[in-house]
Amino acid sequence: MKNITELIRNVPDFPIPGIMFKDITPVLNDPVAFDAIINELADRNKDKGIEGIVGIESRGFILGAPLALKMGIPFILIRKEGKLPYHKEKASYDLEYGQATIEIHKDSIKPGQKIMIVDDLLATGGTAVASIDLVERVGGDVVNCSFAIELSALGGRAKLPDGKTDSLIKY
Numbered sequence: 766m767k768n769i770t771e772l773i774r775n776v777p778d779f780p781i782p783g784i785m786f787k788d789i790t791p792v793l794n795d796p797v798a799f800d801a802i803i804n805e806l807a808d809r810n811k812d813k814g815i816e817g818i819v820g821i822e823s824r825g826f827i828l829g830a831p832l833a834l835k836m837g838i839p840f841i842l843i844r845k846e847g848k849l850p851y852h853k854e855k856a857s858y859d860l861e862y863g864q865a866t867i868e869i870h871k872d873s874i875k876p877g878q879k880i881m882i883v884d885d886l887l888a889t890g891g892t893a894v895a896s897i898d899l900v901e902r903v904g905g906d907v908v909n910c911s912f913a914i915e916l917s918a919l920g921g922r923a924k925l926p927d928g929k930t931d932s933l934i935k936y
């Protein structure tokens with residue numbers, strides 16, 4: 766993951782003063798690095814019996830969709846409020862910056878389906894905790910939460926279920 770770390774761009778004071786934004790767009794611009802991330806996530810999770818990938822809008826889609834295709838399993842969307850058209854569940858939470866509401870289609874997960882949640886970055890853990898809540902409310906069984914990047918100092922991991930958090934690059 767060394768070369769990938771070098772491609773992650775630090776953008777100070779975005780989107781608000783005091784936040785050091787980890788910009789993954791240079792990684793996505795590099796097909797070898799992008800492919801390495803997807804392969805690593807697939808490899809680490811191939812023996813967990815995962816039956817669906819939940820991607821969190823929007824950078825969780827960028828990683829989650831190719832990962833689901835590579836693993837040959839369904840891709841399920843968690844979207845920001847107001848974007849999903851059908852019957853849905855909703856959860857609100859606090860972000861490292863601001864507040865957010867996310868939604869999932871009620872029929873997107875089968876009862877007991879083993880799910881891995883994917884996002885680009887784990888910060889305070891608010892997004893992931895709300896996502897676990899949504900997946901469980903529609904019947905899913907969260908077996909793992911995977912992130913490309915983890916900001917360890919923000920303590921997100923401690924809010925997630927024990928032993929079910931994985932990240933490729935830790936700061």
Ligand code: AMP
Nearest residue numbers: 785786787861886887888889890891892
């Ligand atoms: P949190 O809910 O605090 O764990 O925040 C995670 C979500 O916010 C992820 O979807 C990230 O994409 C985004 N995010 C939070 N902090 C940052 C950061 N410093 N750089 C890039 N994205 C961030």
